[in-house]
Amino acid sequence: MNDALQKPIDTKVIKELLDMNDGARFRTWLSICASCGLCADSCLFYLAKNKDPKLSPAYKVRATLRELYRRKGEVDREFLEKCYNIIWGECTTCRRCSLFCPFGIDISVMITAMRGICNSQGIAPEGLLKTLVNYRASGNQMGMSKEDFVDTCSWMAEETAEELGGLQIPIDKPGARIMYTVNAREPMYYPQDIAMAAKIFTVAEEDWTMPSTGWDDTNLAMFAGDKALGAQIVKNMYTKALELGVQAIAITECGHAYRSALFEGPYMLGYRSGKPPVPIIHSVRLFYEYLRDGRIKIDPDKMLKAPVTYQDPCNVSRNGGLWEEGRAIIKHLARDFRDMTPSGIYNHCCGGGGGFIPMGPEFKKRRMESGRIKAEQIKATGAKIVITPCHNCFDQIGDLNKEYNLGVKVVQFKEVITEAMIVPEKFKPVETGDEEAQD
Amino acid sequence: MNEFYEFLTGPALWAAFIIFIVGLSVRLTYLYGISRERDRVFYNHVNLKWAFGSIIHWLIPFGSVSLRAQPVFATAFFLFHLCLLGVPVFLLAHNTLWQEAFGISLPSLPDSIADALTVVFMLAALVLLARRIIRVEVRFLSSAWDYFLLILTSAPFVTGFLSYHQIGPYKLTLILHILLAEILLIIIPFSKLGHIILFFFSRASFGFEMGRRGARTW
16 A cells, blocks of 8 residues: 555545445345355465454455345545455455355456456555556566567577477467466566477477467456556457457466456456457466367476476466366376365465465465465375466465475476477477587 | 144244245345356356356256265265255155145155155264365354254254154244244345255356367356
8 A cells, every 4th residue: 555545535436436336246146145255265365364353255245245235335544455455355356255155156247347346445455556657657467568579579589499309489470379478477487488488389389379468368457446447457468469360369377367358358348248359378288289189299208297286376277267278288297186175166375376376475474374274285195296387376385385385396387398299300400410420 | 832833834834934935036046146247257258058057966866976976975065965855855754744635635655765864864964064074174164154054954854754753842843944944935035045046057157268268067
């Protein structure tokens, strides 16, 4: 939270937002909750904090949105500050509670609406607000210029072509089959992620391109409650895809990017159909197809031998429908796979979702507390390697690793696939010709 | 007292049924009206398979993960609803009244079974009440209104049981039975008990939302 805190609350704006959301779903959800408490046991915050009843999902909505409707938007800053702590500090919008609710009440949607209301009054975590400035200025959360991004891609293409002959990272190639979009952290801090994706696409002989704009598929405005900016971010991506005439937009190994591009984006933009103008495909699905169709083959000798577990990102598995694909990929990659309990659609959020990771130091302590559930889950599997196709899960488990001495290595699929895949002769770089002659 | 009985089984009964049906219809119509623009997500992804899957897993006993985790509650929860719907509709005494009023009636349960189911219902209601008090997270969420509705829902069964067995003053228990049932019918459309209809819409909505994601709908 910041200086905006000094400004008076504009209840007119709050009332408008309440009215906008006052549809049949909210009305029904807020009125038929039977107070059965089944949602409590679903929530990692509740479980991690000694079953404090104030952390049951039903209560979190009652204390915030329902109270706001009851008071018809006539609230003061103190009330919204209390909400701030609940909607950002005690919920990752992971939607696990909805699977536990007899009515399928969608708590995450209501928490998201509440975030929008707080945001309208300048109340949102500092860490998220900072990225919004970057999105506005540059279209990506890191504030990277178009030139820097394209340079990074060319640099990665040059470096990687030394390992893999014929490797290219096409930029803005019209009519490509897929337009590959990334998390802005990749060009900024982990450019090797882009290189690894390029290797996989090269070996799979994919017709792909990276866009020079609209390449950041993250959407922290969605988590900050800034719907207008969230819509603009998605639009940048859609517009570029339509301009290039690609068949689909591929999403990097990131959970919320998929949620934003495929499920929330069309609604943030107010598309009546609720569908994106271009098909969206997540990396997990894409890699699954490559392995299933034999476009990528794994060297059995290079399969992971250490015990492996899989962290289902909420927005990929439970809310993205890809929990089976993720496991199918692992079958190709690991000899000793140990699923967590619970797993798949019932897996717990890592504690880093819903914007928690970029929310910064202010929330770190809580993130580590609620992450205890995940740490215990991982420990129980005895795994030494945690695979997760999500940047936020990756960071959170990395932090948990230190906090709880898990002694695990956290990796994304890209890393394991590029290490283990069979590179056909035609992609072997020319320089290695001598070595091969010795075989 | 006889006059009051006549009133309860005559105009009041009509009024209760009409308020029940019209109340629910008005609530549904109103929700439909405000949903057209604000709940596009409901209409955009309609798929009967998703809705059906979402609903059926919560109708069958232990069909969902949270109920499997609380088996005692789940059993009580299921029996409570089953008897609540089944006993009043298929009770011989009620069907006789239908027969007298309209000349039509539904098949009836033998009285001994209806009686046993009433006992089952009362036990189930007690479990639900005890759970509401004992489990911290449920007690924390429960207001006086929640307790009132649970007791009100159970009251027609208790009084019906008493009057059938002629325990206590028969006339009084019978009148209370009818009166409480009518109050219940009137309150249903305007309270969380509206879930007798809204359950289906709410679950269908979740079915569409998760179905479009290629995800599990229950």
